[in-house]
Amino acid sequence: MRSIKRIAVIPGDGIGKEVVPQAIRIIEASGAPVAFTHFDWGADRYLADGTTVPNDGFAMLARDFDAILVGAFGDPRVPTNIHAKEILLGMRFKMDLYANVRPVRLLDASLCPLKGIESKDIDFVVVRENTEGVYTDSGGIFKQGTADEIAIQEDINTRQGVERVIRFAFEYATNHKKADGSSRSRVLMCDKSNAMTHAGSLWQRVFKQVGAEYPQTKSEHMYVDALCMQMVREPRQFDVIVTNNMFGDIITDLAAGLQGGLGMAASGNISPGRTSMFEPVHGSAPPLAGKNLANPMGAILTAAMMLAHLGCEKEAHTIEAAVLDAVRAKKSTQDAGGPLGTKEVGEWIAERVAAGKY
Ligand code: NAD
Ligand code: IPM
Ligand code: MN
Numbered sequence: 001m002r003s004i005k006r007i008a009v010i011p012g013d014g015i016g017k018e019v020v021p022q023a024i025r026i027i028e029a030s031g032a033p034v035a036f037t038h039f040d041w042g043a044d045r046y047l048a049d050g051t052t053v054p055n056d057g058f059a060m061l062a063r064d065f066d067a068i069l070v071g072a073f074g075d076p077r078v079p080t081n082i083h084a085k086e087i088l089l090g091m092r093f094k095m096d097l098y099a100n101v102r103p104v105r106l107l108d109a110s111l112c113p114l115k116g117i118e119s120k121d122i123d124f125v126v127v128r129e130n131t132e133g134v135y136t137d138s139g140g141i142f143k144q145g146t147a148d149e150i151a152i153q154e155d156i157n158t159r160q161g162v163e164r165v166i167r168f169a170f171e172y173a174t175n176h177k178k179a180d181g182s183s184r185s186r187v188l189m190c191d192k193s194n195a196m197t198h199a200g201s202l203w204q205r206v207f208k209q210v211g212a213e214y215p216q217t218k219s220e221h222m223y224v225d226a227l228c229m230q231m232v233r234e235p236r237q238f239d240v241i242v243t244n245n246m247f248g249d250i251i252t253d254l255a256a257g258l259q260g261g262l263g264m265a266a267s268g269n270i271s272p273g274r275t276s277m278f279e280p281v282h283g284s285a286p287p288l289a290g291k292n293l294a295n296p297m298g299a300i301l302t303a304a305m306m307l308a309h310l311g312c313e314k315e316a317h318t319i320e321a322a323v324l325d326a327v328r329a330k331k332s333t334q335d336a337g338g339p340l341g342t343k344e345v346g347e348w349i350a351e352r353v354a355a356g357k358y
Contacts, residue, residue: 004033005310008065010087012042014284015294015342016071022296022346023069023303026322029354030315032307037065041087043075052086058094062275067306070279071299076286091277092130097269098161099168100128100248102281103305104238104255104265105179108327110337111260114232122258123178124238127169128248130269132161135245157199157244162206168272169242170214186239187211188220190227190247203244228254256281260327263295263335266302268309278306292341295333297323300349322352 007027011020027034046052054060061068068091073084091097106112106122139152166189173184189207193200204221211219222230224247230237231251235258243251256265265281280298288294300323308316325331331348332338340348352358 002033002311004035005066005312006064007034007036007306008039008061008068009036010039010041010068011071012073012087012284013044013075013084014072014286014289015282016042016073016284018289018292018294018342019280019296019299020069020071022342022349023299025346025350026300026319026353027303027307027315029350030307030312030318031356032310032312032315034307034310041083042073043078043083046083047077052083053090058090061091062095065275067275067310068277069303069306070277072280072282072284074284074286088279089135092269093136095271095275095277096131097271097274097277098129098131099165099270100130100267101172101270101305102126102128102248102252102255102265102267104252104259106259107264107324108260111264111327112258114235114258117235117258120180121236123180124235124255125172125176125184125240126248126252126255127165127172127240127242128252129161129165129242129244130248131245132156132158133245155196155199155244157202159202159206162203163210166203166207166210166242167213168270169240170210170217173217173240174214184239185216186218186220187214188222188227188238188241190222190224190241190243190251192224192247194223199244207242224251227251231255231258252281261295261335263298263333264301265298266305268302268305270309276306276309278302278309292343293333294342295335296342296346297326297332297336300346318353318356318358319349321358322349325352 011017073088103125106119109118134155136156138154142150169187173187191200191203256262262282267281269277280302304316304319326349330338
């Protein structure tokens with residue numbers, strides 16, 4: 001008998017509140033042994049009582065849960081985005097979830113905006129450094145509001161932080177296969193070392209050093225600007241990409257475009273051995289919110305990623321197979337070429353998963 005996994009659920013704002021319930025219903029349909037506890041952290045709570053993260057919130061998550069399932073944060077009523085920063089970046093930084101794993105897999109050729117691409121052509125993974133870079137909020141504003149104003153946003157790269165995420169990428173390549181069963185054989189480090197020479201030098205040296213420990217995996221490099229062009233021209237070439245926080249953020253939205261848009265993209269914020277957090281790549285999409293229009297597949301695939309991480313591989317596989325069927329049968333929202341609403345997509349996939357036909 002497998003132990004029951006304790007999942008903290010934080011739907012957050014906007015479409016997060018619509019896609020997460022669909023992900024939950026599908027986990028339940030899979031029969032995975034999980035127990036959910038729901039948290040109301042997000043813009044509503046912040047506007048009601050000023051709380052972003054309750055006292056001891058991150059310690060509680062790390063202590064009492066095996067994983068966290070998140071929707072999205074961002075609300076036009078909170079223009080500073082302070083709650084998103086404190087909750088989302090708070091979890092990533094304070095729980096030390098240093099590897100943001102963002103798989104980029106084209107489920108069906110019909111979802112890709114590029115010509116001549118088959119689903120097997122796009123199956124790569126971006127491993128984004130998740131606790132450093134320009135996201136640390138180091139720096140500041142000096143002489144604010146004057147003509148002499150200066151804003152400094154520092155890019156923090158520690159040897160330990162760079163090394164562990166690069167090692168994570170090589171381990172990922174070693175231990176994960178592509179959907180077609182073939183091995184992952186290459187790790188590409190993407191940076192801007194021709195302009196950002198100090199940070200670039202550290203990443204280059206550490207990449208070379210760690211890469212030498214994995215002789216069976218090919219080490220490759222590309223500048224981030226060239227990579228963006230290549231991702232659109234020739235996405236077949238990518239396998240595992242490792243990069244810093246900001247570049248990882250940007251290239252995974254581009255990559256989401258290849259797999260059918262942000263509604264299809266899943267992610268995990270992972271620290272091996274610790275409580276990790278899973279969230280779709282998309283944000284709260286205020287214009288879609290409350291209209292039953294948001295694509296829940298990114299959140300559902302995120303739930304599958306979380307289950308696989310928790311050792312429920314069979315359930316994860318079933319969910320992925322059902323999403324693939326839904327895409328092929330056009331049982332999807334408009335962005336993915338179908339006529340259904342958020343809830344109806346969830347219902348269709350949940351029925352398939354519950355029938356256990358995979
Ligand atoms: P967004 O991801 O919310 O939306 C970008 C585009 O993708 C929009 O056109 C939107 O309609 C579409 N889209 C996103 N998710 C979709 C889905 N599930 N189905 C169909 N279409 C979908 O990004 P944005 O508009 O730049 O940001 C909106 C808010 O979300 C901001 O406050 C931003 O800071 C926040 N945000 C939060 C996260 C997060 O919580 N992880 C991620 C990105 C943005
Ligand atoms: C993401 C988002 C966040 C990020 C924002 C909301 C701070 O874009 O998860 O991709 O930049 O990491
Ligand atoms: Mn982003």
